[in-house]
């Protein structure tokens with residue numbers, strides 16, 4: 462019932478070989494201006510400051526998630542058999558659109574603007590945008606059905622498991638893609654083996670066959686390594702802190718009459734509620750231009766932070782335990798740096814896998830050879846040890862290195 466494209470469209474991709482599109486509605490979404498906007502938003506916030514080829518975009522990742530979902534609904538026999546045509550299309554669209562609401566520099570931006578990309582994702586799908594129109598034209602109510610899968614409020618929970626759980630198409634794509642573009646081998650795992658051993662249990666639950674446990678262990682380990690080596694790399698965090706400081710300084714100045722706070726950044730500077738139109742205009746290209754103009758701003762803090770961002774003059778970092786924060790603050794002040802902007806702290810911690818504890822956090826289930834199911838940590842010694850060890854965390858403080866060179 463969904464119109465097909467005239468021919469199968471193929472888009473070359475270094476992770477999946479090709480992305481295959483044969484439905485008009487998918488093709489139309491890809492060609493919409495909201496989806497094309499994702500070309501202007503990178504997948505990894507600050508990691509390209511460490512791994513210089515990590516410039517890949519949310520556009521590429523979204524296509525990759527779609528392709529994994531497409532393969533799941535057509536090549537994984539259990540999934541193909543248990544979903545109807547409508548559910549398959551809804552699921553492919555949910556995979557394609559799951560990140561449509563991401564803003565520039567994801568995390569720093571979300572914190573400062575107090576927005577969440579999940580909210581924007583559903584708004585962009587449902588609130589009368591070009592995307593809404595494309596979906597509703599393909600089938601009445603489709604926009605809400607796609608948003609329901611992303612929100613986990615749909616009628617069939619299996620659909621949400623496939624695009625967001627601890628073994629989902631989203632993570633499978635970003636781990637492989639981020640590993641490829643950072644050049645780190647840790648993120649690699651055997652996607653083909655996972656797809657080959659995926660099953661549906663009782664018509665409702667995604668499970669992995671017992672013989673696929675090693676591939677899943679490898680996937681969990683790759684996630685663990687990618688967090689510490691890439692996503693939580695202190696240099697990436699230092700870059701994100703600079704963004705955070707710049708946005709905060711912009712907000713603290715919040716002078717609406719200031720002509721140098723260009724229109725683009727006004728909703729952030731003035732903490733105004735953002736319209737979808739404002740949101741659309743904010744991407745990493747337009748923000749890059751805005752930051753460039755802020756390098757000439759009369760406020761010395763704002764212009765200095767903008768220059769540091771542009772030229773990658775990042776803050777140094779130390780373990781919180783290794784430094785006396787009060788002494789550091791004094792040194793910063795003595796060197797003319799306001800600690801409110803020139804001293805950042807952050808704590809990151811990560812659990813590579815969260816076991817099932819009564820409420821479902823998208824745990825991974827294994828179907829044993831005798832037909833029973835077990836939660837992954839009861840089926841894998843490696844995962845069991847990983848979750849029963851101490852939680853690993855990393856507490857860092859960020860500051861301009863030159864302040865430390867000055868003696869008090």
Ligand code: CA
Pocket residue numbers: 522559560631635
């Ligand atoms: Ca994603």
